[in-house]
Structure formats: structure tokens, C-alpha cells
Amino acid sequence: MNDVSLPLQRKSETLYAQLADELAQAIASGVLKPGEKLPSIRKLSAQRHVSLSTVMEAYRSLEDRGLIEARPQSGFYVARLPVLRMPGLTQPPQHPLEVVTPPVLWPYQASELKPIRVDFGLAILSPEFYPNQQLQRLLSQVTRHSPRMLSDYGKPVGDPELRRHIARRALAWGGQFESDEVLITHGCLEAINLCLRAVTKPGDVVAIESPAYFGLLQMLESFQLKALEIPTHPQTGISIEALELATRDGQVQACLLLPNFSNPLGCLMPDENKQRMVELLAERNIPLIEDDLYGEFFHRGERPRPAKAFDPPVEQGGGNVMLCSSFTKALAPGMRIGWIVAGRWQREIERLKFINTYSTPLALQQTIARFLDNGGYDHHLRRLRRIVAEQVTAAVEAIQRYFPADTRLNVPQGGYVLWVELPPEIDTRELLRDSMAEGINFTPGELFSPSRSYRNCMRICCVETWTTRHEAAIRRLGELAQQRLVRPEA
Ligand SMILES: Cc1ncc(COP(=O)(O)O)c(C=O)c1O
Structure with a gap:
């Protein structure tokens, strides 16, 4: 293998290898489809x-x-792909567990391991997918002006223009909140962090998807919260029946879920499930912390509605859903700008933001607000979605x-992570x-x-x-997986 990207343009040693590389590239990128002559x-x-x-x-x-593949009397065809089965509904333990995350395997921090050459490990999109130059120009305009x-310092709740943009964009999916209900944070992580602090105390139980993003597990661990894993379907998300059972006896104090394209399963909860879940949790007075970080990353059709769309406004007795998201995946990872619409907990979240980081850098908020002003965001998102798909x-x-x-492999309807279940x-x-010995993460x-379920699974x-x-x-x-099947003790 070569460390340099795009071997298509690379001069291979021989002409035939160069031609083979070009064709392989066309197959890899889908220009030549399976079964095509x-x-x-x-x-x-x-x-x-x-x-x-x-x-x-x-x-x-x-x-x-x-x-x-060669077909007699007919010619050469792009090989047809074997159909892999989808993983089933997950079956985690039915009781809450203390979260003790294993020493995170950040291979690039381990000096004895070779450097990463191909990184399937991090859910961070390549920098060239983002409008960096445009953002850089806007940032200098903003600070010059x-x-x-x-x-x-700016206000703890955030820049009014940016809050207005976030509320206005939410109208498209039926978001029923005003701009002064939006609070700006340091990425989605600070948003979730504040929500957990607002609605839980150490020892409480939080219901999560299974499997769940390890960053959220680490956060639960740091707050000494227990996790109750809810069985999750790779296409439709958590089982509402299991959630209904798990929340029946008052053991769960909060839910922390990604109804739109969860990480790592990539599942998308159907609207009727979102509605049932929001109603059930409101009835039982259990706050839902919704992480909608990947909601914009649908591969086809329309932007899916967050569960928040089914949550009536606070003045109508709703506000049980705390919507968290950010611009880090969709627009500017380095700016770390996120937000919360905290419903019933708005005042408490404002207080906690004040204590936690006081405010979020104003110049960065205004840069994003300017980008949203000129209408280029939707165009950028369309391009990003196509690239990602x-x-x-x-x-x-x-x-x-x-x-x-x-x-077993689930083909997600959105997002850019794949969950693979090996034998x-x-x-x-x-x-x-x-694989790290060969630089593949x-x-x-x-x-x-x-x-510690899912020992035979991986996220790509x-x-x-x-x-x-x-x-x-x-x-x-x-x-390498095949070799481990042949000699599993190695
Ligand atoms: C599910 C999920 N939530 C939150 C985050 C962190 O979001 P942010 O970078 O906006 O803090 C990530 C990052 O990968 C994530 O995958």
C-alpha cells in the first residue's frame, strides 16, 4: 500500500498496474457499479x-x-457483491451499570504503535470538505469591523443573531421555539454536559442506546451516573417497548439518545416512534436529552425531524426535550460552536453555562452567523451530504x-459511520x-x-x-479478520 492518497494519479511502476489502479478507483468510487460490463x-x-x-x-x-469477474463468451464485469446480513436488535443487560470506560484505545497516542496511514477510527471529516477560506474571510471581516x-466576553446565552438563525432554521422541521430559548455552547459536548448536570445527580440512572458513542459513556462516568442500555435496532433505533418497560418503575432519571443517525449504529427512529417516546417520557416526567449532531447528514429524502419536533412549547405544558447540537460536524469543527434548546430547564441551563464557561467566543459565533446570513449554508450542506453518502x-x-x-453490516440512512459485526x-x-501494526485504525x-458487549464489532x-x-x-x-477466524488464539 502507498501512504499517498489518490493512487489514480500516481504513476504506478508499470502501465498495466496504472490502468488497473484507475479501474479499481472507478469501482471504489462507484463510477463503475457492481455487475456493470x-x-x-x-x-x-x-x-x-x-x-x-x-x-x-x-x-x-x-x-x-x-x-x-470474467464471464465466458461475454466479457469482463465488475464483481457482484455478496449480500451481508444486517445485525439484529441488540440485547444488552437489562439492569443499570456503573460506567467504567476501558483505557481508551487512542492508538495514535501509543508511541510503540506505528503511525496511522488509513484512519477509519475518528468521526472527524476531512478538512477539505469545509468552506475554510470563506469562514476565514468572514472571521477577519467580523473582527475588523x-x-x-x-x-x-459576550453574553452567556450567546450572540442574538446566531440564536435567531438557529431558531429560524428549526422552523423547517417544525421546531416550536423562539430564538431566546436557544443557548450557545462549546460544541455539542458542552451542551450535553450542561443538560446532564441540570437533570441528574451522582448515582442516577441514564437510559442510552446500545451501542452508544463512547464520548457520552465517558461523560456519564465522569458524573458518576449509571447507564441503562436499551435494546436498539440498527435501522429504527431504540425499542420503544423496551424503553416503556425500563422506565416503568422510576429507576431512570434521564434519557440521552440520538434519534437521528446515532453514532455508531447510524439508525434513524421513525417519526411515530419519536412521538411515542416523547409522550411516554413526558408522562413519566423523565427528561430526554436529544443529541441531534448528525441530523443534517441524511443521504436521501428530507431532513429527519428531531424528537424535539414532537415536544409542545413550555407554555403548553411541554419542554421535556432538551435539544443539543452543533456546527462542528456540519460546518466548522475547529470553531466548536454548539447549542441547546433546553425547554423546561432553560433557566437552570443558563445558570450552569454561566458557572461552566461563562460564554462562547463571540467572534466565532458571529462568523457562523454571517455565513448563515448569505445563504451558502444550504448549498454547502447539500455538497457535504453528497460527499458523505x-x-x-x-x-x-x-x-x-x-x-x-x-x-453483518447495517447500511445507514445517514451519517458517516458504519457498524460492522464480525463473526x-x-x-x-x-x-x-x-491492523495498527500496518497503520490501519x-x-x-x-x-x-x-x-463491554460488542467485542466482535467495530466502527468504521x-x-x-x-x-x-x-x-x-x-x-x-x-x-486480517479472516486470519483471526482461522487461528482465533493468535
Ligand atoms: C454522538 C456525538 N455527540 C457529540 C459529539 C461531540 O460534538 P461536538 O464536537 O460538537 O462537541 C460527537 C463527536 O464525535 C458525537 O459523535
Whole structure:
């Protein structure tokens, strides 16, 4: 494998290898679809001004890699993909657990491990997907226009223009709140942090998805909260029946959920489930902390509504949902601007924000507000969604192509993380050790559950433009997994 991205443009050592790389790239990026016929050897040799034997060699090497297949009397076709089954409803333990997260396997912090060459581990999109130059120009305009901003703390609740934009954009999905109900935070993490502090105390039980994002588990651990994992379906999210049972006897003090494209399952709760959940929790007086960080990342159709859309305004007896989100995934990861619409807990959240970080950098808030003014945000989001959906499709196809036959894989309807369930004999921490020796990073499943379930699972983040480098890395992961199946004790 090569450390440099885009081997398509790279000069391979030989002409046939270069041609094979180009075709592999077209297959990886979906330009050539599974089952599609390739040009005949004669035609491609004429098109590309190369010899017949060069094309034949290229096709042969792609056949060896399992990317294309020869059909007698017919020609060469892009290989059809095996259909992988979807994981089922998860079955976590039915009792609350103290959260003790394992020493997080941040391989890039471990000096004995080789550097990462292909990173499927972090859910951070590639910097070139963002309008950095435009944001940089707006930031200098904002500070030039009002230099005092740099010496101004700003209000704890945030910049009025930005709060107005957030409330206005929420109208599109039926958000029923005013701009003065929005509070600006340091990313979604501070938003969730404040919500947990507002509605829980140490020892309380918080219901979460299973599997759940390890960053949220670490937060529960730091607040000494217990986690109750709710069975979760890879397509439709948490089981409402299980939630109904779990919250019957008063043991749960809060729910912390991602109804839109959870991390790591990528599931999307149907609207009727969201409505039932909001009504159930309001009836039982259990606050719902909703993390809608990935709501904008739908691959097709419309933006899904957050559960907050089913929560009536506070003055009509609602306000039980605390909506948390941010611009970190969708627009500017480095600016760390997030928000909360805290419903009934608004005053308490304002008080906690004041204590926690007082306010959020004004220049950064105004930069984002200016970006939202000029209407470029929707255009940017459309482009980002398309890019992300392409990476996910390419990764799904590569996993179908190269992973062991009884792997289970959910194709998410949004977001950019994939949850892969390998055969039960495989421990993905050991697989990570193998793959990190070759510079390939991913997140092992164990990190996503306080019960340390999911040892045979892994999260694959599709965060960079898909190239044959990524294709080769997935292929290698598949081979390493296969080797562990053959000699599981290694
Ligand atoms: C589910 C989830 N919530 C929250 C966060 C953190 O959001 P932010 O970067 O806006 O603080 C992440 C980051 O990966 C995440 O995956």
C-alpha cells in the first residue's frame, strides 16, 4: 500500500498496474457499479492507446483482487457483491451499570504503535470538505469591523443573531421555539454536559442506546451516573417497548439518545416512534436529552425531524426535550460552536453555562452567523451530504467485497459511520492490534458499551474521499479478520 492518497494519479511502476489502479478507483468510487460490463480488451486498448496485453494484464490483476469477474463468451464485469446480513436488535443487560470506560484505545497516542496511514477510527471529516477560506474571510471581516469583540466576553446565552438563525432554521422541521430559548455552547459536548448536570445527580440512572458513542459513556462516568442500555435496532433505533418497560418503575432519571443517525449504529427512529417516546417520557416526567449532531447528514429524502419536533412549547405544558447540537460536524469543527434548546430547564441551563464557561467566543459565533446570513449554508450542506453518502457507499461495497462471509453490516440512512459485526470468534481489540501494526485504525466495538458487549464489532468512519488506499485498507482488514477466524488464539 502507498501512504499517498489518490493512487489514480500516481504513476504506478508499470502501465498495466496504472490502468488497473484507475479501474479499481472507478469501482471504489462507484463510477463503475457492481455487475456493470467493462469495455472489451480490444476497445479499451484502442481507447487508451495501450497494447492488448497491457489491458489483459490489468484485467487479470483486477480479477485476482476480486474486483472484476470474467464471464465466458461475454466479457469482463465488475464483481457482484455478496449480500451481508444486517445485525439484529441488540440485547444488552437489562439492569443499570456503573460506567467504567476501558483505557481508551487512542492508538495514535501509543508511541510503540506505528503511525496511522488509513484512519477509519475518528468521526472527524476531512478538512477539505469545509468552506475554510470563506469562514476565514468572514472571521477577519467580523473582527475588523468590531475589534472590541476580541476583548468582549459576550453574553452567556450567546450572540442574538446566531440564536435567531438557529431558531429560524428549526422552523423547517417544525421546531416550536423562539430564538431566546436557544443557548450557545462549546460544541455539542458542552451542551450535553450542561443538560446532564441540570437533570441528574451522582448515582442516577441514564437510559442510552446500545451501542452508544463512547464520548457520552465517558461523560456519564465522569458524573458518576449509571447507564441503562436499551435494546436498539440498527435501522429504527431504540425499542420503544423496551424503553416503556425500563422506565416503568422510576429507576431512570434521564434519557440521552440520538434519534437521528446515532453514532455508531447510524439508525434513524421513525417519526411515530419519536412521538411515542416523547409522550411516554413526558408522562413519566423523565427528561430526554436529544443529541441531534448528525441530523443534517441524511443521504436521501428530507431532513429527519428531531424528537424535539414532537415536544409542545413550555407554555403548553411541554419542554421535556432538551435539544443539543452543533456546527462542528456540519460546518466548522475547529470553531466548536454548539447549542441547546433546553425547554423546561432553560433557566437552570443558563445558570450552569454561566458557572461552566461563562460564554462562547463571540467572534466565532458571529462568523457562523454571517455565513448563515448569505445563504451558502444550504448549498454547502447539500455538497457535504453528497460527499458523505458517496464515501459510505464505497465503504459498504468494500466491506461486502472483502470481509468474511458471515459479517453483518447495517447500511445507514445517514451519517458517516458504519457498524460492522464480525463473526463472534473475532475480538476486535486484537484485530486492531494487527491492523495498527500496518497503520490501519478503526474503533473496536467494546468501547461502545458499559457492559463491554460488542467485542466482535467495530466502527468504521468514512471521513475521507474514498481512494484505492482506503479500498486496500478495507481489503487488508478483511484479510486480517479472516486470519483471526482461522487461528482465533493468535
Ligand atoms: C454522538 C456525538 N455527540 C457529540 C459529539 C461531540 O460534538 P461536538 O464536537 O460538537 O462537541 C460527537 C463527536 O464525535 C458525537 O459523535
